[in-house]
Amino acid sequence: MAKSISKFLMMSLLGAAVAVSGCSGSGGNAAESEHSGGAGTSSLDPVTLQVVIPGGKGTNFDEVLAEVNKRLKAELNTQVKFTVIDFADLNQKTNVMLSSGESVDLMFDAPWLHLDTMSSQGYYEELSGLLDQYGPNVKKTRPQQMWDANKINGSIYGVPLGSAYTQERAVFIRKDLREQMKLPPVKTYEDLKAYLYAVRDSKPGITPLLAGADDVTYSWVNWLIRDDTSVNIRPTNFAGASLILYYKGNDGKVNNFFETREPVIWSSIQDVRKLFKDQVMSQDVLTNKSSPAEMQLQNKIAASPQMAFGIPKPFNDQLKQVVSDGELEAVRLFDLTPGKNLSNFKMDNFICIVKASKHKERAMMFLDWANRQENYDLLEHGIEGVNWKAVGEHQYETLNNDAGIVSFQLMLNPALEREWVGTDEETREYRQFIAQADNFTKDIMTGFTFDPAPVKNEVAQFATIQAKYYSGLFNGALDPDEYFAKFKKEGEAVLKKIQTEMQRQADAFLAQ
Incomplete structure (x- = not known):
């Protein structure tokens, strides 16, 4: 259900039926239909997949994409081209793309966007057959509980993307400002308001709060x-x-x-x-064109809601370039009492194969490729040894502009995610809590x-x-x-x- 706090966070924060009746797996060419995801280039026709995702391009986007396509060419005789759309334009542009029949193979969608509507109107392929034939890694990296809870009218119209059973949520505030104003750590909403009013009264030039419109x-x-x-x-x-x-x-x-x-x-x-x-x-909350995260890192606002439990390391690094002693901290109002939170175990984000695609099999083969650890790491973190390095089995350390291409937009799952080695213990506690299904009461509307x-x-x-x-x-x-x-x-x-x-x-x- 949640977006993970990994490389997608920088992209996303610096930027919110009549069942489809076609036969699964139809629409590809004959060569694709005859071969599985492990086929070599000699047995697959060359294909370039068009993938539509939200967010923004990271620092190393071009270099990482070149490595992605190098591997894809060797393994699947495939290239991938990403169309990256700003969140503010996502609804309108993807609507136009689908309704006009624009050439797209894979498209990001979500319940908060138009997943249910587009599925019911027949724009997305039902994936059960494609998953069985070409998506073993896609299937096994997600628990059955996740598959069952994320069907639409009993059918699979998108691969669920997530690694926990609710969203990470916090309000990012300036620790350095709080300490300058001699305020205690923020633990409650009333504490948070005291911080915001203190910023208003003592820090002219900094807007206390900016939410998303x-x-x-x-x-x-x-x-x-x-x-x-x-x-x-x-x-x-x-x-x-x-x-x-x-x-x-x-x-x-x-x-x-x-x-x-x-x-x-x-x-x-x-x-x-x-x-x-x-x-x-902010008096410009409805007209502001920059994201709250971007403005916070420019020392223009003192608090912003973010889809994360902890502060990504690049955030503080960037803030310090503007304010030498600047430091962010996360205010978490989430209740860690087992059973108090409801969950329907649904994910917030999905990757769908477009019904009109002529390369459905290859699209699933690409998703399966992306759900292998070495390729997952490349897409999310960048080039190993250049942008990041592995620490143990499930952690990583940044080296140089740790940045991949995608995460929550394409392949995020609970099995392959790594945690940054510098994650503080409290943030780790919150993340581990929401990753355990037993900590939640099942929503009666699950499914x-x-x-x-x-x-x-x-x-x-x-x-x-x-x-x-x-x-x-x-x-x-x-x-x-x-x-x-x-x-x-x-x-x-x-x-x-x-x-x-x-x-x-x-x-x-x-x-x-």
Whole structure:
């Protein structure tokens, strides 16, 4: 379910059915159909795979890609070309690519993007047959529990990418500033607010807090709600990480925020509105074009939500180039009590084979190649001996601009991940906790996937309405009393139809 804190973090932070009926494995050429992933170049036609992923290109992107293609040419007579799309443009551009039939073989997708919708509309290949024939490494590096929980209507439309059963989440703050202001370590949300107000009052020129507006996952209210185990509120994913329709507790009921005005969500909206009016939250939260991580490393903001439990070493290295004594630390509000957190064991990210691809078999062969340790390491960390070196079986040490091409976008799994040797003990404790399924209570909706097809027009219509209000309300930039009423007036009739259909499907699922 989680993105790992590895090389993808630098890329991602510096940048949120009608079943497919085709036969698995169809669409490739004859030569590919006759050979497995271990075939040599003499028996495979030359193929260049087009792969679409989110993020940004790391420092050593070109050098690492050259080594990737060198190995692929020798082993599979294959080359791979990556189209890298900024997160802010991801939804629109991938929609256009799929609907226009652009030549793409592998595409990143996610429940918070449009995985369910695109699968139900027939844009992705069902993978069971391809996995059985060409993907033994893809299958064995993911536990059966992960495969079972990440099907869509009982079928596999994407390889699940993740290494834990919930997301790593923290707020990165400046340890050096906190100590200068003589504040104790931040352990609670109230401690965090005390730090933010102290920055406002004593550090002119540094914005205390910047959340994310282009991905609702990173909106400030979403960030706080996800770690509140007293209510266990979580998105239904019909519109990304939106909490307008949400699950609460573990009863399978689809709640409608327009109807409930859920107290804990509403109070958080009011709280962040105060942060905005007090000029603690960035006044440019809705229009800012740089990522919070990038701005934090430039000494422009003092706190930002990040999908990680610990500080990546390159972050502090980069910050010190701007502020000699600058240092980040992670504020973790995640509850480490076994059983308090729910998990549906779903992953946040997937790699899909596009239905229109003419190279489906080769695409799976490439994924299988990427899920071998030596190739996984190359893609994630770069060239061994140049960018990184192995430490023991499951750790690594950076050498020179440790940076690969991909991780969570292509092949992330729990079996092959390495941990940076300098990871502090507390961060390691948090990561080990979320990597153990027994630490979580099983979500009653585990295995359920909403099929948006019956209300696809309403889903599209609501997405347009939500875009006008959600980020502004959930980041404090819009007055909740005035704009929530407008949001509700425009969206409640449409949302009610979606809620009714989702509840119908949820009840049918639970009845089984």
